[in-house]
Amino acid sequence: MNPRIYTALARTVVLESLRRKDLWVVAILGFIIILTAGTLGFFGFDGLEIFAKDLAVTVLGLFSTILAILTSSRLLPDEIKNRTLYPLLARPITRGQLLAGKLLGAVLVSWIAFLILAVLTAAALLVFKVKFEPIMLQYLFGKMMGLVVICALSMTLSAYMTPSAGATMSFVFAFGSSMISRALVMGYDSAPEAIRPVFQLISVLLPQVSLFDMGGRVVNINWGPVQAWVMWSLFGYMLLYSSATIALGWVKFRKQAV
Amino acid sequence: MQPAISVNNLGVTYRAKKGESLNAVRGLSFSVAPGEIVGFLGPNGAGKSSTLKALMGFVEPDAGELQIFGDQAGTPESRMQIGYLPEVAMYYPFLTPVETLTMYGELQGLFGKTLRKEIDDLLDLVGIGHAKNKLNRSMSKGMLQRVGIAQSLLGNPRLLILDEVTSGLDPVGRKELRTLLKAKRDEGATLFFSSHELAEVDMLCDRLILIHKGQLIEERTMSTLKDELREYRLTYRGSANVSDIARDMNTGADGITIASFANAESMLGATERIRTKGGTILDIVSQEGSLEEYFVHTIQEAA
Numbered sequence: 125m126n127p128r129i130y131t132a133l134a135r136t137v138v139l140e141s142l143r144r145k146d147l148w149v150v151a152i153l154g155f156i157i158i159l160t161a162g163t164l165g166f167f168g169f170d171g172l173e174i175f176a177k178d179l180a181v182t183v184l185g186l187f188s189t190i191l192a193i194l195t196s197s198r199l200l201p202d203e204i205k206n207r208t209l210y211p212l213l214a215r216p217i218t219r220g221q222l223l224a225g226k227l228l229g230a231v232l233v234s235w236i237a238f239l240i241l242a243v244l245t246a247a248a249l250l251v252f253k254v255k256f257e258p259i260m261l262q263y264l265f266g267k268m269m270g271l272v273v274i275c276a277l278s279m280t281l282s283a284y285m286t287p288s289a290g291a292t293m294s295f296v297f298a299f300g301s302s303m304i305s306r307a308l309v310m311g312y313d314s315a316p317e318a319i320r321p322v323f324q325l326i327s328v329l330l331p332q333v334s335l336f337d338m339g340g341r342v343v344n345i346n347w348g349p350v351q352a353w354v355m356w357s358l359f360g361y362m363l364l365y366s367s368a369t370i371a372l373g374w375v376k377f378r379k380q381a382v
Numbered sequence: 383m384q385p386a387i388s389v390n391n392l393g394v395t396y397r398a399k400k401g402e403s404l405n406a407v408r409g410l411s412f413s414v415a416p417g418e419i420v421g422f423l424g425p426n427g428a429g430k431s432s433t434l435k436a437l438m439g440f441v442e443p444d445a446g447e448l449q450i451f452g453d454q455a456g457t458p459e460s461r462m463q464i465g466y467l468p469e470v471a472m473y474y475p476f477l478t479p480v481e482t483l484t485m486y487g488e489l490q491g492l493f494g495k496t497l498r499k500e501i502d503d504l505l506d507l508v509g510i511g512h513a514k515n516k517l518n519r520s521m522s523k524g525m526l527q528r529v530g531i532a533q534s535l536l537g538n539p540r541l542l543i544l545d546e547v548t549s550g551l552d553p554v555g556r557k558e559l560r561t562l563l564k565a566k567r568d569e570g571a572t573l574f575f576s577s578h579e580l581a582e583v584d585m586l587c588d589r590l591i592l593i594h595k596g597q598l599i600e601e602r603t604m605s606t607l608k609d610e611l612r613e614y615r616l617t618y619r620g621s622a623n624v625s626d627i628a629r630d631m632n633t634g635a636d637g638i639t640i641a642s643f644a645n646a647e648s649m650l651g652a653t654e655r656i657r658t659k660g661g662t663i664l665d666i667v668s669q670e671g672s673l674e675e676y677f678v679h680t681i682q683e684a685a
Contacts (some may be wrong), residue, residue, distance in 0.1 A: 132488035136481075143476035143517070211533055214438055214466035215489035216458035310609045372402060381396065381441040 137213030137229025181339035192234035270336030280373030393445030399630035465539035611671025620661020
């Protein structure tokens, strides 16, 4: 297992994303957030700590997820469409290594975008004199782990369906995660005993992206940080779900004629 | 000695979604010896690219056995020995040639100063050293083809598989490429390439393999083919009859006969006979036959 294979592939994804100005769009959005927050602060809307934090976590979650899905869902289809895949596959690497390297690149792009936004949002929150709390750090880690799951899911879906269909499905799973979970719980509660395992199975198969979102705890001042085992459990879930998802993508991609 | 390429009874089938299937290659067998330059010819849709893709592991053959220097084709071990130039390839538009080659080099297991030096040397060799830090998207088709050629030469591979090698290159570029490929052969590399440019095949190849509708039509060394295609023509005046040794013979109203022969020996026999009969030889021509005519004729016969 040569780590250079993965870093070479990931570096290409990040460089392409930087030069295609994807990340600049994120930086500009962040600047707009600061400007808006600064304007609100200038006109004396201070004391709106909850509103500011709510806006911050919404913007952070929204833009980083959109970028993660758009980046990872087009990686493989673009390689095939643009025929950049041939010289890549002509190297002494396996298709599994190619997928893993590309996934690493997509994760890095979405993390960079998320962290740029996070820094700019933190600056914006300073306008509202919001103090730093440990839950904010947990929120960042949680969100970064969630982005790994989203990237793996988007890449895998793009191997099975058209890029737009894959991206749409990813958006549904990423943004509708909590709604789908609630619906599954309601379905489970009202279903006959014999049918309940079906709901459990669907629940296991679908990505529980909302688990990684601790935005609610950040917004509410009185809620403290979560315990360490929760973070470790999330880490374990991320590893397990991402590995299983990307393995599914590999099953489709490993023998795919290109 | 292990052949550089060994293809035994290859079959490649593409399956469409509606249950239809297309047999791109059927029962194809051939081999390429180390150090040979072999041209892989066939009309559009003959199965050339499919065969090359099967050798690279881009498509899964549904029959046959393929080996590269004894390793199963399509595996990382076999690809370690191959430099591949695809028929049509884009190179990441937002990377420079140096960055592109650095990535491919690292995937090949090269790194550090050795890789950097090799990249600089290769870019100079293919004539785009001056543009090594320009973005690929700002380059012409010919320059991108040179980036492609450079990437195929990374790591000094033992076998070069080139799909439509001169595509996009101007005449100067083609000549430079021929010189480069011959130099690679002199260094011991094996070259296997597909092309529609028969002039390239003529100037480069030791041997050619001709396929049509996914099947082998002919496998010939260029020297025997050229001998066979060479035409010997004799123009003479006199009563000598050489029709028994001529391939073709026409006598005009002015008494001048034009006879063509399959080989030099027949022609020499005819000149002897004409002189003995008191005839006058007006012209002797020895000219190379057209590879294009051979190609068209052979394909038409196979069809």
